[in-house]
Amino acid sequence: MNRPGIVPVFALIFEEVDPSTSGIPSPSPEKIIKRLHSDLRSAAFGEERPNKLEIAIVTYGSDNSVPASTGGIVTFGLTIFQEEVETAHHDPSPLDRRSSFLTPESALMAVATWNMRQEQSNSPVFILHITYGKGANSAAVERAAGILKTASCFRGAPGCVCNVWLTNDTAVLFPTDEDVEAQSNPTVKSLFRMSSPCGEAVAESLGSSGITRLATTRCFEAAPSISASSAMKLATSFFAEALKPTAGHREDLQVAAFLMPKEGDALDQCEDVVICDKNKHHFVISDGATTASYSAEWARSLCQHSIESPPPVVVSCNLPLSEGACDNMAVQLKAWLDPVMQYWSPEIPWERLVRPAMFNKAKVGAGATIAGIEFLKSESIDERRFRGWAMGDSCVIHLRKNQLLSSRPIAQAAQFNYDPRLLMTRPGYEEKYILYWQSWEETMMIDDVLLLATDAFAEFVLRSFETAHHLELIGLINALLSSARIAACERFEEFVRLNRKQGGIKNDDVGLIVIKPFDHGC
Amino acid sequence: MPGTYKQQISASKNLPGCLVLLLDQSGSMSEQFGADKRSKAVAAARAVNTALEELVDQCTSGESVRNYFHVGVIGYGAKAAQELLGGGSGPAGLLTTSELESKAQIEEIEKDEDDGTGKLKIEKRSKWFDPVYSGGTPMDEALKLATEKLQKWVATYPNSFPPIVLNITDGEPNEPKPAELAAQGLRQVCTNDGDTLLFNCHISASGLAAIKYPTSDQALPDEQSKWLFSISSDIPDSMLKKAQDAKLEVVPGSRGFVYNAAGGQLIKFLRIGTVVSASSFDQ
Numbered sequence: 006m007n008r009p010g011i012v013p014v015f016a017l018i019f020e021e022v023d024p025s026t027s028g029i030p031s032p033s034p035e036k037i038i039k040r041l042h043s044d045l046r047s048a049a050f051g052e053e054r055p056n057k058l059e060i061a062i063v064t065y066g067s068d069n070s071v072p073a074s075t076g077g078i079v080t081f082g083l084t085i086f087q088e089e090v091e092t093a094h095h096d097p098s099p100l101d102r103r104s105s106f107l108t109p110e111s112a113l114m115a116v117a118t119w120n121m122r123q124e125q126s127n128s129p130v131f132i133l134h135i136t137y138g139k140g141a142n143s144a145a146v147e148r149a150a151g152i153l154k155t156a157s158c159f160r161g162a163p164g165c166v167c168n169v170w171l172t173n174d175t176a177v178l179f180p181t182d183e184d185v186e187a188q189s190n191p192t193v194k195s196l197f198r199m200s201s202p203c204g205e206a207v208a209e210s211l212g213s214s215g216i217t218r219l220a221t222t223r224c225f226e227a228a229p230s231i232s233a234s235s236a237m238k239l240a241t242s243f244f245a246e247a248l249k250p251t252a253g254h255r256e257d258l259q260v261a262a263f264l265m266p267k268e269g270d271a272l273d274q275c276e277d278v279v280i281c282d283k284n285k286h287h288f289v290i291s292d293g294a295t296t297a298s299y300s301a302e303w304a305r306s307l308c309q310h311s312i313e314s315p316p317p318v319v320v321s322c323n324l325p326l327s328e329g330a331c332d333n334m335a336v337q338l339k340a341w342l343d344p345v346m347q348y349w350s351p352e353i354p355w356e357r358l359v360r361p362a363m364f365n366k367a368k369v370g371a372g373a374t375i376a377g378i379e380f381l382k383s384e385s386i387d388e389r390r391f392r393g394w395a396m397g398d399s400c401v402i403h404l405r406k407n408q409l410l411s412s413r414p415i416a417q418a419a420q421f422n423y424d425p426r427l428l429m430t431r432p433g434y435e436e437k438y439i440l441y442w443q444s445w446e447e448t449m450m451i452d453d454v455l456l457l458a459t460d461a462f463a464e465f466v467l468r469s470f471e472t473a474h475h476l477e478l479i480g481l482i483n484a485l486l487s488s489a490r491i492a493a494c495e496r497f498e499e500f501v502r503l504n505r506k507q508g509g510i511k512n513d514d515v516g517l518i519v520i521k522p523f524d525h526g527c
Numbered sequence: 528m529p530g531t532y533k534q535q536i537s538a539s540k541n542l543p544g545c546l547v548l549l550l551d552q553s554g555s556m557s558e559q560f561g562a563d564k565r566s567k568a569v570a571a572a573r574a575v576n577t578a579l580e581e582l583v584d585q586c587t588s589g590e591s592v593r594n595y596f597h598v599g600v601i602g603y604g605a606k607a608a609q610e611l612l613g614g615g616s617g618p619a620g621l622l623t624t625s626e627l628e629s630k631a632q633i634e635e636i637e638k639d640e641d642d643g644t645g646k647l648k649i650e651k652r653s654k655w656f657d658p659v660y661s662g663g664t665p666m667d668e669a670l671k672l673a674t675e676k677l678q679k680w681v682a683t684y685p686n687s688f689p690p691i692v693l694n695i696t697d698g699e700p701n702e703p704k705p706a707e708l709a710a711q712g713l714r715q716v717c718t719n720d721g722d723t724l725l726f727n728c729h730i731s732a733s734g735l736a737a738i739k740y741p742t743s744d745q746a747l748p749d750e751q752s753k754w755l756f757s758i759s760s761d762i763p764d765s766m767l768k769k770a771q772d773a774k775l776e777v778v779p780g781s782r783g784f785v786y787n788a789a790g791g792q793l794i795k796f797l798r799i800g801t802v803v804s805a806s807s808f809d810q
Contacts, residue, residue: 299589361631
């Protein structure tokens, strides 16, 4: 099956140190790319293969030999599947085309921002971060890694961040939560937190090649050199899985996703999370509670889980239901939430929370709202069925012919308040959740637009329709879907900034996904 | 002139808030706190520690304490009015919230729960003050000292939400009239968003039940509480919704005054954003 427009992306981020002081051989980007090239060529990806791999090389370092930041990310394409052309030989040395940054957090954030601003397609992105561990175990680096882990989804498919720690100290290979809990090394704990889950399919694929791991394994290893690393095998498995042809797949949705922190905050302080998976046709947003600690981590965990495995069909128990139906739904919701709760706690750097204020705050736990949709299998491309779910004040807003058709779970601007109902990291609230959890099915027509928005933007949208000032909003939505990616990002940011200034949008993080069917015509 | 009290407190936009606590450390605070075995001084110290803990908690995110506020604590008693917490990087030596957190001592409290090894669970908490009491009650001096500090603060942050002063006392100033005038002067210190808010937390020996945020002094049991009510600011309309969302029993016309209630209650007005609480399900 053909997958038009898919260009796998490989971003290599590595720490530069003086080899004479580290005692460990420095990674050679040329060797890494050659190995990836060779591994990918030998991997079986099906009949129709992408013929190009886009590569970005980003370095950082803490000693004086490292050049100052060059700002943007430079990429180059490498043709990988056509035997007769190997552009690697024609390209200048990758090292001449790298982007350099002074600190690990600036390097990670640069890659994240770059990823979020790329043209959207459902291209898989694999990020390999090779480090001597100097930058690990710091809140700033972990925050940047958090944004990086979900930034790839702006291209339409969740990516993978894999960390390799070059060390002679500790051997770690794709550990699970339990493996890391038993470790006392703070660098191991930190790099584990910075790594993506391998995902069930990739873990299975690794298992078949001799690495037996559970689905909860994360993409992190500690090895004495990159040539001894298994991370490259992981990269190959990841691309193989992500490029698997999908039966009947068709680019039938226009999707644009945006994330913007509060004015004055940096992107790594944003607690809204947006994840799109155009391959699975799953879309989720979540808003972590500002005043809790590690809310963004919780929101991210909820979104990642929802993309992998959408929540069960649970309708509000405020509706008339048969006896026992509510209990049954609470059990189902608990079963769905349990894995997310187990995923959140290892995200917290407990070993660093020595002050009571920090420890007690984290112990209280985090909370987040959620709203998501999954498109259901449908014969008609003019009428697509989808299932939505939501709790709190993140909303799914359905527009038809430029008019408001519905908004769930909040239908009116005046209903937004400071106390939205949150999914919490503390267990035991399922019976309360099902009173307010909304789940529904609806049809999306060819002229419809779906907006998934966190509270600040959702409130603005609803008020715009209530006061009949929605033409400007409709203009924005059309522009976001029709403009080139960077122009769309700039337009969105300008619009939010202006409306914040005028008081129309409150100064809060903003997450937004816009979805519209492609009109393929006849 | 009443302001709008609508400015959002923001660390990133250089629009911090300001909180000054006034702590009564006079000799009368040695009396028993109602039916409680503790003295009023113990209750007052607890109220201040709770209020500061609540404030730090609201500003804590992960491993950092964001500088949403400048904070000062002024004690008044035998040594007249004096700064108990100062030397901060804010105007007039006020502390940022991260500086405030760094000055906390760590107190270990045994909880009435098993820690899993047969021992009592130990909880670590932040503490800034121990109970102190002696001498008279120079409340007017404390209010004047606070006024001086706040004048410097509003000159630096004219567009911020106006300062909030929380006075924790048994309501027996040396001389009520000068204190009343000083309170009036304090409330007139303003930013472009409104006048300084003076809230009072009355710790009484009466043992009577708590009264929170009254709209009149009719239900208040004694002259001291009526007097403290009279110098307390109205809770601005813009704060009412936040307070109601936080399940505080406020109504239009409520004043920032509590009688025999925890000082941390009044800090809940300062909520900066969404709070993680199961109470949202009880609406």
